[in-house]
Amino acid sequence: MHSVSMQHYGINRHEYEHPPAFFVSPDAPRSDNGAWERLELEHIIVFKQIMPVFQPIVSLEDGIIHGHESLSRLVHGGRISNPEELFDKARIHGLTSEIEKLCREKALSLARDTKLEGMIFLNVCPALLHTEGHRPGFTAELLNHLGIEHSRVVFELTEKTLINDYDLFERGVAHYRSQGYRIAIDDLGDGYAGLKMLSQVVPDYVKLARFLVSNIDTSPTRQALADALVCFSKKIGAKVIAEGIERPEELQYFRSIGTEYGQGYLLARPTSVPVHTTSIDLSGYYDTADIKSGHLHCRLSRTACA
Numbered sequence: 182m183h184s185v186s187m188q189h190y191g192i193n194r195h196e197y198e199h200p201p202a203f204f205v206s207p208d209a210p211r212s213d214n215g216a217w218e219r220l221e222l223e224h225i226i227v228f229k230q231i232m233p234v235f236q237p238i239v240s241l242e243d244g245i246i247h248g249h250e251s252l253s254r255l256v257h258g259g260r261i262s263n264p265e266e267l268f269d270k271a272r273i274h275g276l277t278s279e280i281e282k283l284c285r286e287k288a289l290s291l292a293r294d295t296k297l298e299g300m301i302f303l304n305v306c307p308a309l310l311h312t313e314g315h316r317p318g319f320t321a322e323l324l325n326h327l328g329i330e331h332s333r334v335v336f337e338l339t340e341k342t343l344i345n346d347y348d349l350f351e352r353g354v355a356h357y358r359s360q361g362y363r364i365a366i367d368d369l370g371d372g373y374a375g376l377k378m379l380s381q382v383v384p385d386y387v388k389l390a391r392f393l394v395s396n397i398d399t400s401p402t403r404q405a406l407a408d409a410l411v412c413f414s415k416k417i418g419a420k421v422i423a424e425g426i427e428r429p430e431e432l433q434y435f436r437s438i439g440t441e442y443g444q445g446y447l448l449a450r451p452t453s454v455p456v457h458t459t460s461i462d463l464s465g466y467y468d469t470a471d472i473k474s475g476h477l478h479c480r481l482s483r484t485a486c487a
């Protein structure tokens with residue numbers, strides 16, 4: 182794979198600082214899609230056309246902001262319209278490592294520039310932990326350069342690509358851990374590999390998949406599954422984050438079973454300029470009856486987990 186850089190494409194400083202929007206003619210033949218996709222990806226990489234946004238991760242006990250997950254938005258104006266598609270196409274074209282490095286560089290630089298406080302959660306594809314071309318120490322160099330402590334960084338591992346070699350995967354995680362980073366299992370409940378990861382890598386955090394969180398108050402089945410996962414996580418010493426909380430009932434339910442943290446539109450939307458507040462007021466979401474039933478449920482959970 183050749184390197185994708187400004188020099189490689191003969192781009193001058195002005196073009197780099199004022200990047201043109203990426204344009205694909207509607208008349209471009211569909212059979213050329215692969216070539217256009219590659220060009221589009223290279224355009225994003227060369228002009229660094231990713232905008233990071235941060236979404237707070239909040240304590241469900243007292244509303245204190247524990248940290249932020251960094252998410253990536255595309256600003257290049259091309260056909261690739263969302264981050265999921267971006268990573269799918271990058272994998273097809275062998276550019277996953279370049280795209281992930283770009284997202285990481287942009288996120289950490291913005292975190293430093295905006296004086297973001299607390300933990301910084303970064304998404305990483307586990308397959309990349311041992312992918313050729315992903316230079317070990319890249320993040321360490323970047324963090325040292327930006328003056329951000331390693332212990333503030335949490336890598337969220339998800340199964341965007343199948344993990345074929347678990348020994349290599351475990352060595353990759355051990356390597357990250359030895360450098361002081363924290364580990365989270367992302368989207369737990371979305372696929373069987375998440376459970377396998379959980380059994381092999383004792384994570385610092387577990388993030389419950391959105392489908393488990395959505396409308397949990399109306400589904401005894403999802404409640405049973407969430408209760409079991411929260412209970413299991415407590416046993417192995419991992420903190421649980423319920424992602425995608427959009428309704429007060431969801432917030433109330435997860436608080437009632439002793440879930441440490443929540444994330445979602447109800448609490449705060451992702452934004453490129455973090456709000457400099459240390460906590461979010463949750464008092465409007467709990468009434469006395471909820472707290473009573475919450476405590477009861479919490480006691481039962483804790484007894485079951487003891």
Ligand SMILES: [Ca+2]
Binds near residue numbers: 250337367
């Ligand atoms: Ca994530």
